[in-house]
Amino acid sequence: MAERYILVTGGAGFIGSHTVVELLEEGESVVIIDNLSNAAADDKGLPPALKRVQDLVNEKHRKRLHFRKGNYGDRKILDSIFTEFPIYAVVHFGAFKAVGESKQVPMKYYKNNVKEALSLLKAMNAHGVKNLIFSSSCTVYAEVPPEKLPLTEDSPLGECNCAYASSKYFIENILRDVTVSDGQWKVMSLRYFNPVGAHHSGMIGEDPKGIPTNLMPYIAQVAVGRREELNVFGSDYPTPDGTPVRDYVHVVDIAKGHVAALKALPAMQQSFRAYNLGSGVGTSVLEMVQAFERASGVVIKTVMKDRRPGD
Numbered sequence: 001m002a003e004r005y006i007l008v009t010g011g012a013g014f015i016g017s018h019t020v021v022e023l024l025e026e027g028e029s030v031v032i033i034d035n036l037s038n039a040a041a042d043d044k045g046l047p048p049a050l051k052r053v054q055d056l057v058n059e060k061h062r063k064r065l066h067f068r069k070g071n072y073g074d075r076k077i078l079d080s081i082f083t084e085f086p087i088y089a090v091v092h093f094g095a096f097k098a099v100g101e102s103k104q105v106p107m108k109y110y111k112n113n114v115k116e117a118l119s120l121l122k123a124m125n126a127h128g129v130k131n132l133i134f135s136s137s138c139t140v141y142a143e144v145p146p147e148k149l150p151l152t153e154d155s156p157l158g159e160c161n162c163a164y165a166s167s168k169y170f171i172e173n174i175l176r177d178v179t180v181s182d183g184q185w186k187v188m189s190l191r192y193f194n195p196v197g198a199h200h201s202g203m204i205g206e207d208p209k210g211i212p213t214n215l216m217p218y219i220a221q222v223a224v225g226r227r228e229e230l231n232v233f234g235s236d237y238p239t240p241d242g243t244p245v246r247d248y249v250h251v252v253d254i255a256k257g258h259v260a261a262l263k264a265l266p267a268m269q270q271s272f273r274a275y276n277l278g279s280g281v282g283t284s285v286l287e288m289v290q291a292f293e294r295a296s297g298v299v300i301k302t303v304m305k306d307r308r309p310g311d
């Protein structure tokens, strides 16, 4: 294969870092652009996740990994990356992801997710790079009655309940329009359900800044004694044990999904396709806690609370 690079926005993040490892191991060359908004940098300005990715992959792979610090919508940085590297495709993870917060400050999400994505698309177009894998979310789906579950790619979209979800929905629509206007574009939108877990090496995983809002990192922090107990938000749902059910999917499976999507791009019939990335299996909060206890041998103290608004 002639040398080609994959530009990964948000490549120092949870799903991004796992995907970069899979891409490197598949023989791809990677440029990461990341503003490190959710990761501390060391004294050389490198995010810890990236250093661990470097440690994880062998010398040969390491040479094919490059990092540029900045916002993924920053046209100057993008122009310099597109000029310096023969970019074949962009895998776009970069986004703000504090779901609760997106109800309070929607404009922040439209600016940081939608506006920056537009800037990225314009830069791609200007440099003739028209292959894109987009990080979407199961939250783009409208709520459906239980008999219409599981959600498929044809399930109704929209009526999002927070600005984060709306931003994903808006960007999907923009992408669809772009592919309609120019058939050279090949875009895959991957709608993730609940990504959890960590790389089997134990070197990269999920370690968000501040108090985690997601279930798995919260359980993990209780396990290591960083938090006292897990609040279980709601035990009166119409589920077998009353706690909410989600489709949890391993982050390395999600990462491999991106590699598969990239491989499938050239032969795509349509210019735009969306795919769900889930396991198809529902698991309740208490089942997750029990599974974690079985696997780790650590008891997770739980406290039953009221339903979390918006769940």
Ligand SMILES: O=c1ccn([C@@H]2O[C@H](COP(=O)(O)OP(=O)(O)O[C@H]3O[C@H](CO)[C@@H](O)[C@H](O)[C@H]3O)[C@@H](O)[C@H]2O)c(=O)[nH]1
Pocket: 097, 099, 137, 138, 139, 193, 194, 195, 213, 214, 215, 216, 218, 230, 231, 232, 233, 234, 244, 245, 246, 285, 308, 311
């Ligand atoms: O301390 C906690 C945290 C979560 N939960 C419950 O655990 C389940 C999963 O919650 P969470 O991990 O926050 O996931 P979701 O609310 O399903 O959010 C998903 O959907 C969001 C929008 O796509 C993504 O940004 C998230 O990363 C993704 O996990 C929900 O029922 C929560 O009520 C608790 O009981 N206690």
